Amino acid sequence: MRALTVIFFFTIISNLIAQKNTVFLEIGGQGGVSSINYERQLNNKSTGLGIRAGMGVSVFEFKRNELSSESMAGCVICGVNIGVPSIFLTLPVAVQYLYDIKNENAIEMGLGTTWQLSSPSILVHYAAIGFRRNFGRKKRWIWKVNVTPIIGVSGENIQRDSEPTIWGGVSLGRKF
Numbered sequence: 001m002r003a004l005t006v007i008f009f010f011t012i013i014s015n016l017i018a019q020k021n022t023v024f025l026e027i028g029g030q031g032g033v034s035s036i037n038y039e040r041q042l043n044n045k046s047t048g049l050g051i052r053a054g055m056g057v058s059v060f061e062f063k064r065n066e067l068s069s070e071s072m073a074g075c076v077i078c079g080v081n082i083g084v085p086s087i088f089l090t091l092p093v094a095v096q097y098l099y100d101i102k103n104e105n106a107i108e109m110g111l112g113t114t115w116q117l118s119s120p121s122i123l124v125h126y127a128a129i130g131f132r133r134n135f136g137r138k139k140r141w142i143w144k145v146n147v148t149p150i151i152g153v154s155g156e157n158i159q160r161d162s163e164p165t166i167w168g169g170v171s172l173g174r175k176f
Contacts, residue, residue, distance in 0.1 A: 020046045022142060022175045029148055029169020030092040030112055030126055032058025037092070037173075046134070046175070047100040053093045058116055059085040089117040096128065104134040108144065122155030126167070134175070144171045 020041040027034050035056025042049045094112025101107060108131070114124045130146030150165040 020044075020050075020175060022173050024142065024144075024171045024173020026054070026056070026169050026171040028167065029146055029171065030054070030094060030114055030128065031056025031169075032060060032088070032090045032114065032116070035090065035092060037171075039096075041098070045100075046104075047098040047106055050096050050098060051094070052096060052110075052112075054091070056090045056092065056114075058088045058090045058114075060088075060116075061086065061118065086118070091115045091117070094128065098132065104139050106132045108132050108146065120156040122153055122158060124150055125152040125154070126150050140175045142171070142173050142175060145169075146171070 022039040024037050024039070025034070026037055029035065031037065031054050033056070035054045037052050037054030039050055039052040041047070042051065092112060092114040094110045096108055096110030096112075098106040098108055108128065110128045112126055112128065114126070116122045116124060126148045128146050128148045130144055132142055132144040135141050135143070146169050148167045148169060150167055
């Protein structure tokens, strides 16, 4: 029985160590304005099916704009309202597939949802397609560029057109 337990734990630990993990900072993209993300490949290779989750910030509001009667001094005549944008916490999650192309490069495709913690909270649904490049010593660093069209927004009191909105992001990170 002891031998089976050791073999079981050795198998589990070796599979966890063999997994490909990545942590990266993304400007734009699925988290909004910026986000820090963790990604894990679900097989023993650096390509194939994977999942990602992160935490970021956004300034985008998808609700109906209320007209404000407040104006900045000196702009009363022009009718321009100047204000500081609201900042919202975002939690992006996605399922993605990395298709291996030549020389440690990959095409990245995925679908995901970002939970934006605004008042009221909303879910922003998106697709993603992009290019990823591994570089550096032992190819442990990555940079990537993605196009992430917003394909839907759901939540209470949301005013949103039905056509996708094109968005994108750039990332820099490290594999471990």
